[in-house]
Amino acid sequence: MEDGFTHLKVAAISMKPEKWNKEGNAVKMETFFRKARAQGAKVAVVTEGALEGYVVMDAIKKPELAARLLEISESRDGEYIKRFRKLARDLGMCLCLGFAERVDNDVYNSAIFVDQDGVIRGDHHKMQFAEGYHESWFFNRLGSHIRAFDTPFGRAGFLICNDRWDSALGRALVLDGARVIYIPAYGSRRPRQDKAVLSIARDNGVPVVEANVGVNLIISRGEIVSKQKGDDRVTVAEIEIPSLPSEALIEKIESAFLSRRKKEMEIKYAETMANLKLHVSRGAKRNQN
Numbered sequence: 001m002e003d004g005f006t007h008l009k010v011a012a013i014s015m016k017p018e019k020w021n022k023e024g025n026a027v028k029m030e031t032f033f034r035k036a037r038a039q040g041a042k043v044a045v046v047t048e049g050a051l052e053g054y055v056v057m058d059a060i061k062k063p064e065l066a067a068r069l070l071e072i073s074e075s076r077d078g079e080y081i082k083r084f085r086k087l088a089r090d091l092g093m094c095l096c097l098g099f100a101e102r103v104d105n106d107v108y109n110s111a112i113f114v115d116q117d118g119v120i121r122g123d124h125h126k127m128q129f130a131e132g133y134h135e136s137w138f139f140n141r142l143g144s145h146i147r148a149f150d151t152p153f154g155r156a157g158f159l160i161c162n163d164r165w166d167s168a169l170g171r172a173l174v175l176d177g178a179r180v181i182y183i184p185a186y187g188s189r190r191p192r193q194d195k196a197v198l199s200i201a202r203d204n205g206v207p208v209v210e211a212n213v214g215v216n217l218i219i220s221r222g223e224i225v226s227k228q229k230g231d232d233r234v235t236v237a238e239i240e241i242p243s244l245p246s247e248a249l250i251e252k253i254e255s256a257f258l259s260r261r262k263k264e265m266e267i268k269y270a271e272t273m274a275n276l277k278l279h280v281s282r283g284a285k286r287n288q289n
Contacts, residue, residue: 003256004242004249004253005240005242005243006153006240006241006243007239007241008153008180008238009039009040009236010042010043010044010045010209010239011039011041011043011235012044012209012211012217012234012235013029013032013044013046013047013232013233013234014211014213014228014230014231014232014233014235015028015047015050015213016214016231016232017049017052017054018053019052019055019058020055022052022053022072022074022080025052025053026083028232029046029084029097030087032232033087033091033093034091037091039234041236042093042094042116043094043151043209044093044095044096045096045182045183045184045209045210046095046096046097046098046184046211047186048111048126048184048186048187048213049100049109049186050097050098050184051097051098051099051100052069052073052099055072055100056100056109056131056139059140060131060140066137069100069139070138072100073099073100073101073107074099074100074101075101076112076120078102080099081112084097084114085118085119088114088115088116089118091116092116094113094115094116094151095114096111096113096114096158096182097111098160099111103141107138107139107141108125109126109129109143109160110124110125111124111158111184112124113149113158115152121149121150122147122149122151122157123149123158124143124157124159124160125141125142125143125144125160126160126161126163127143127146127160127163128163128165128166129142130162130187146172147176148174153180153241154179154180154241154243154244155179155244156178156182157174157178157180157181158173158182158183158184159173159183159200160183160185161185161187163183164183164193164197164200164210167199170200170203171204173204174204174206178206179206179242179243180206180207180208180209180239181200181201181206182208182209182210183197183208183210183211183212185212185213186212186213189212189213189229194215194217197217198219201219201220206242207221207239207241209239214229215227215230216228216235218235219239220238220239220240225239
């Protein structure tokens with residue numbers, strides 16, 4: 001970490017889930033996570049609502065489906081979450097899951113970060129909806145907090161789909177110490193959304209990993225390092241996570257610079273003297289002529 005960055009191989013998975021098919025989606029997700037691990041990824045992100053199929057719009061259009069959405073939603077200690085916590089342990093890999101989370105008799109559009117030991121390190125409830133919000137929507141509650149959390153690779157944070165359009169949310173995560181932002185999404189795939197995600201990375205100086213249905217986008221050091229269009233793709237790339245400022249890190253970077261500077265200055269000095277000697281030699285020859 002001499003340059004103040006941690007290098008991390010990550011995967012974005014543009015999985016298109018099947019609506020209301022929880023078991024089928026879980027099997028599909030597991031397959032993709034295994035593919036990501038086989039390609040060396042240490043953290044993998046899957047799309048928004050991947051477990052149940054992102055069915056909230058169905059319930060909005062047909063209110064009689066709201067009770068069914070509550071039924072298919074998953075609590076934090078539910079069977080499927082336990083299943084993926086075990087998978088994380090088996091793979092020795094961190095998993096970012098998007099799902100409808102049941103909290104008492106309410107449902108939240110949620111994402112959780114599970115570390116390689118199967119421990120849930122952090123979570124996020126979607127903060128804003130493209131469809132607006134009504135207090136009667138027990139099946140689609142708004143989140144109330146935006147916070148970063150600790151992971152094996154430094155602090156991180158989530159934005160879920162529509163959250164990415166408000167720059168204040170990404171900024172809040174970074175101010176809370178997030179060094180990387182993960183975005184599960186099921187929304188726009190137009191160039192405008194790429195620009196919005198790129199702005200989050202550039203404005204805040206952190207890498208961003210987005211898994212969107214139809215497109216994966218991985219950004220590091222303010223540049224797109226990998227973009228892949230299409231559903232059900234596993235995109236793997238390396239990101240560079242900036243370390244938190246500290247006196248020890250400054251001294252380490254300074255020491256490394258001073259160490260390599262000595263050799264670099266010797267080489268440049270030799271080049272300068274050689275060029276100077278050549279210039280003098282050519283000047284002498286011109287004078288002789």
